[in-house]
Structure formats: C-alpha cells, structure tokens
Amino acid sequence: MCDGTACHVRGSSAVIDAIRERLHLTSKKITTDDMMYTFETVSCLGACGLAPVLVVDDEVYGQVKPEQALAIIDKIDAEEKGNA
Numbered sequence: 001m002c003d004g005t006a007c008h009v010r011g012s013s014a015v016i017d018a019i020r021e022r023l024h025l026t027s028k029k030i031t032t033d034d035m036m037y038t039f040e041t042v043s044c045l046g047a048c049g050l051a052p053v054l055v056v057d058d059e060v061y062g063q064v065k066p067e068q069a070l071a072i073i074d075k076i077d078a079e080e081k082g083n084a
C-alpha cells in the first residue's frame, strides 16, 4: 500500500489500519503466520492520480477504501480455499 503524500492525504492510513487489523499485522510484523500475506507500505507508486493506491501481486487498485481492501482479502481467501 502506498503511504506517500498524495495517498496519505487521501486516506491511506485508514486502509492500512484495516488491512493490518484484518491480517493481525503491524508495522513490525509484516507477514502472516501462515505466510500467506506480506503487507508493506511504500512511499510512492508513481500513480498519485489514483491515490490511495494498493497493489496486490501485480494488480493495481486506485481510490481504495478500507472496505474494498478487506473485500480483496476476502476474495483471495475464498480463492485459496477453493484451491486447497
């Protein structure tokens, strides 16, 4: 997740908090115990016009809201369960 100036001003903190809470991660603990997720913040993704920006694997999401980030995680979890 980008936490650069443009993204920060447009609400990246709320998204970051929601993702960390959902995955039981912190700024120090960035990988889940099951190694499924690693979550990091960066200073700019060069897509400030889309702020706040979240990248999941190679997919870029713009103007991300906390609920949307959680929905993306739900989707990944569902897909992984389907593959298990």
Ligand code: FES
Binding pocket: 002, 003, 004, 005, 006, 007, 008, 043, 044, 045, 046, 047, 048, 049, 051, 052, 053
């Ligand atoms: S500050 Fe987030 S993309 Fe530039």
